Amino acid sequence: MTIAQSPPTLSLPDHTQLPESDGTFVKNFQEHPQSILLTSSIRPVLEQLHPDGRYCIGQDSGIYWRSIEPPERGAEAPDCFYVPNVAPLLDGKYRRSYVMWKEIVAPLIAIEFVSGDGSEERDATSPFLNPEAKAGKFWVYEQAIRIPFYAIYEVQKASVEVYELVAQRYQLLEANDRGHYAISSLGVELGIWQGKVDNQTLPWLRWWDSNGNLLLTGEERADLEKQRADVEEQRADVEKQRADRLAAKLREMGVDPQDI
Template sequence: MYDLPSEFPEEPGLPDEFHDLQPQLLSRTLRLTAYSQENWFTGTDLNVYYDPTHVLWHKRPDWFLALNVPRLYNGDDLRMSYVVWQEQQPPHVIVEFLSPKTEREDLGRFYRAQDRVIDPRADQFPPPLAPVNTPPSKVEVYEQYLGVKHYIVYSRYTRRLRYFQLVSGRFQEQTLQAENPRIWLADLDIGLGIWQGNFEGVPSAWLRWCDRAGNWFLTDTEAAQQRAERLAERLRSLGIDPDDID
């Protein structure tokens, strides 16, 4: 990890504000009952190095979850990248957020013309130059090199959620409800859906984890606020105004 580059400024699809906030919500609402929080890692916009024979080849998922790895690199440091042949565990879940520059790469063979992301600023973005000695595409890497069990793609422009599950070594798109689409990851006992709400002061349609019944998991901040509200109600029931307590 210390020897490989952690930044490629020329890479298309560098994060905007949505790409900063949405991964935070995914990480802060993740609940895995079968795993300790010290036994998984969630990465945001980190280089994932996947082929030891081509050590500079990498992909940069918007968000991913790796299981059975320590929260800290070697147990004592923050990760600058994720080197699969050192970690010995590929990402288990990868989520990509579509943008005009990355949609074809994110969807690969599943891309259709009707999937095109329409952005009013699109004419400001020149097409990227094709690199020489092109490495495998993103879908090929996630499917064939990493064997990612769950590949999820979301467009904030169209609010469309798509789910590709690894079946016999190949991604197969799973049918979701058109209205209120939800994904259920049975091996993790957790669901993912589109939540219309306010996160960090921004009202939008966000991806968020939920239980089987569709109840949204709370962030740490929301849980603390909920506890404070319950305590305030309890004090009021005892005739104590919580606003009078210093």
């Protein structure tokens, strides 16, 4: 079995030579808005961390960690993942997938949305112990790719488990006083937020900053700015009406408001 640490002399395929899809469907109607919710709200943080723009966000994109036939057996596709300090484009082209034997940097965090009973996301099956079995996701993220943070989100249970790689093993993080999980390398927290998104009221997976402030999506930020503008407009209207009444009162008293 060839894994990410394969010698550079081997001629292994790159992202243009590997399948960019395994042909499976997105599991449900909640996953797409959930992905957008996570990626849109975290982008301002990532742009501040990477002013040079060198970072990638993958959504249902393949991470190839070993070369095997068929190729899809050597890949996992997290629902969402982030890679720091890498070019968003390769040779001026969009990335079809993320190929570990062609890269230096591993993803910092991978997030899986549970659509079944969660066994697939927690599967720690090792291909070394059972070469005939497909390596489990948990094992791949922990032992093969070695992703520092791994989150398993279950909308049906309104919960998220967050694991941190410590001494080459995932350890389950404890929630803080806000019920959130600190992703220290990003300076943010991950947790569950109950609310309405795309006409669906559900327990959504959201980001907060280290002070517990919810990170807003682009649409939410625009809505908030509009609300602020509306409030300012209403305040200006009230002040104008008050000034007009005062001016009228002064005129009744024979005083020209312009003389004051």
